[in-house]
Amino acid sequence: MTETSQSVSQSVPQPEPRLELVDVRKAFGPKVVLDGLNLSVALGESVVIIGGSGTGKSVTLKCILGLLQPDSGQVRIDGEDTVGLRGAARERVLTKFGMLFQSAALFDSLSVWENVAFGLTEGAGMEREAARAIAIDKLAKVGLDEDIAMGDPSGLSGGMRKRVGLARAIATEPDIIFFDEPTTGLDPIMGDVINNLINECVQDLGATTLTITHDMSSARIIADRVAMLYGGKIIWAGGVDQIDDCDNAYVDQFIHGRETGPFALEVT
Amino acid sequence: MGNPLAVIGRVFLSFLATVGRLSIFTGRSLSAVVTFPFYWRLCLQQMMTIGYYSLPVVGMTALFTGAVLALQIYLGSARFGAESAVPNIVVVGLTRELGPVLAGLMLGGRVGAAIAAELGTMKVTEQLDALITLQTNPFRYLVVPRLVAATITTPILVMIADIIGVMGGYLVGIHQLGFNSAVYLKNTFDFLEVMDVTSGLVKAAIFGFLIALMGCYHGFHSKGGAQGVGKATTDAVVSSLILILISNYLVTAAFFSQ
Numbered sequence: 001m002t003e004t005s006q007s008v009s010q011s012v013p014q015p016e017p018r019l020e021l022v023d024v025r026k027a028f029g030p031k032v033v034l035d036g037l038n039l040s041v042a043l044g045e046s047v048v049i050i051g052g053s054g055t056g057k058s059v060t061l062k063c064i065l066g067l068l069q070p071d072s073g074q075v076r077i078d079g080e081d082t083v084g085l086r087g088a089a090r091e092r093v094l095t096k097f098g099m100l101f102q103s104a105a106l107f108d109s110l111s112v113w114e115n116v117a118f119g120l121t122e123g124a125g126m127e128r129e130a131a132r133a134i135a136i137d138k139l140a141k142v143g144l145d146e147d148i149a150m151g152d153p154s155g156l157s158g159g160m161r162k163r164v165g166l167a168r169a170i171a172t173e174p175d176i177i178f179f180d181e182p183t184t185g186l187d188p189i190m191g192d193v194i195n196n197l198i199n200e201c202v203q204d205l206g207a208t209t210l211t212i213t214h215d216m217s218s219a220r221i222i223a224d225r226v227a228m229l230y231g232g233k234i235i236w237a238g239g240v241d242q243i244d245d246c247d248n249a250y251v252d253q254f255i256h257g258r259e260t261g262p263f264a265l266e267v268t
Numbered sequence: 269m270g271n272p273l274a275v276i277g278r279v280f281l282s283f284l285a286t287v288g289r290l291s292i293f294t295g296r297s298l299s300a301v302v303t304f305p306f307y308w309r310l311c312l313q314q315m316m317t318i319g320y321y322s323l324p325v326v327g328m329t330a331l332f333t334g335a336v337l338a339l340q341i342y343l344g345s346a347r348f349g350a351e352s353a354v355p356n357i358v359v360v361g362l363t364r365e366l367g368p369v370l371a372g373l374m375l376g377g378r379v380g381a382a383i384a385a386e387l388g389t390m391k392v393t394e395q396l397d398a399l400i401t402l403q404t405n406p407f408r409y410l411v412v413p414r415l416v417a418a419t420i421t422t423p424i425l426v427m428i429a430d431i432i433g434v435m436g437g438y439l440v441g442i443h444q445l446g447f448n449s450a451v452y453l454k455n456t457f458d459f460l461e462v463m464d465v466t467s468g469l470v471k472a473a474i475f476g477f478l479i480a481l482m483g484c485y486h487g488f489h490s491k492g493g494a495q496g497v498g499k500a501t502t503d504a505v506v507s508s509l510i511l512i513l514i515s516n517y518l519v520t521a522a523f524f525s526q
Contacts, residue, residue: 067397091403098401105398107390123403168402 024073035232319421334436372475384504387487422476
């Protein structure tokens with residue numbers, strides 16, 4: 001028995017969604033990745049999407065940001081359907097977003113502070129000196145000092161790159177922040193540092209967040225609500241405190257990392 | 269083994285798809301050139317990278333090309349007693365053809381590969397996606413500065429290459445072939461026409477544009493990891509060299525056909 005996100009939203013009164021995906025479909029040739037995905041994220045809510053590799057978590061984020069065009073369905077941001085927006089209209093919508101990429105995606109040709117200030121200088125047209133001061137402040141928030149700010153991203157460790165990526169994601173103080181596998185590739189301690197930094201930064205900003213991760217410890221720290229993506233759909237969604245007691249066999253197998261279960265046939 | 273007609277059809281359709289993608293990419297790039305913002309600082313940086321840092325390789329190529337051209341023309345023209353034509357043919361050959369084409373080929377290897385590798389790496393490491401999420405148009409931020417810089421700096425490089433090439437021919441002419449210095453220079457400048465230089469510089473601008481366009485196009489369309497970036501780099505160099513040779517013929521035909 002599976003519980004859909006729609007049934008959850010019927011049982012729990014939800015505030016006006018800041019972000020809503022309605023029946024989103026996306027296929028790459030014959031491979032259907034998103035098959036009628038429905039998900040809503042309320043104002044100020046932190047939702048974590050969990051799911052196995054290749055289930056379409058990153059595709060979901062890219063469809064919301066307009067990096068990929070859904071084949072059908074709606075992506076509503078503050079009530080506005082953003083599918084098909086281009087040019088200035090897309091850039092206007094993107095001003096609401098910040099994103100921490102899985103690989104941090106720092107620009108090698110720029111210094112650390114220029115990376116953090118990029119959205120301010122190039123996106124918002126702020127003067128470099130003012131943007132630099134903000135970048136250094138944001139870097140301090142994630143525990144990086146001014147010496148690192150002046151350096152080159154290529155010299156940073158994986159954890160530091162993630163922190164710089166986080167500082168860049170929050171530099172423009174966006175309404176909505178996406179975190180793509182924020183703890184992947186980090187040791188457990190650094191993973192915990194990143195999780196706590198995400199929580200602190202998000203609370204400071206009061207932002208709405210959507211995170212995709214395999215890391216259940218990360219999900220438990222970051223999430224208000226967890227949604228499981230499987231077969232191109234959200235097959236279960238509920239509060240983070242409900243996840244251990246849910247009766248969904250897929251979720252149960254995933255959160256406990258068991259070899260046996262409904263995923264077993266696909267794993268073997 | 270499939271049906272040969274089906275194979276030919278697939279190859280042709282793939283070719284048409286590539287032409288379509290390239291046309292759209294070129295259209296988006298050109299429209300980005302004429303819309304704000306224009307990143308002057310990045311454009312100047314690219315001028316340094318593409319132009320200034322290519323000067324040694326282009327200069328060396330031109331110097332030895334001019335030298336060997338003088339030597340070969342002397343040896344050939346000596347068969348029918350026309351050795352005095354060496355300065356004339358060296359300067360025309362260099363300014364019309366060898367200067368722009370050889371500089372274009374060298375830049376295609378050096379600059380085209382560098383652009384494709386850099387942008388390809390940005391693509392596979394999600395830096396292009398990051399640019400978009402930071403409300404920055406990758407065409408304006410990455411493609412336009414490279415296109416503009418390559419189109420402006422390649423003619424400048426070719427003009428310098430022409431001068432160095434003529435100097436190479438002059439050095440061989442007076443030190444090895446026994447020409448009088450003043451006569452060699454007089455024959456060079458008397459024979460040279462404005463159209464010789466102009467056609468070479470127009471070619472150079474077109475070559476520069478094509479090199480940057482191919483580098484950007486293949487970089488933006490690279491897939492996978494290191495192997496994908498390597499393939500994009502190879503494709504950028506090969507396609508830019510082929511386009512240089514084809515466009516060289518077309519421009520020459522346009523300038524000099526009666």
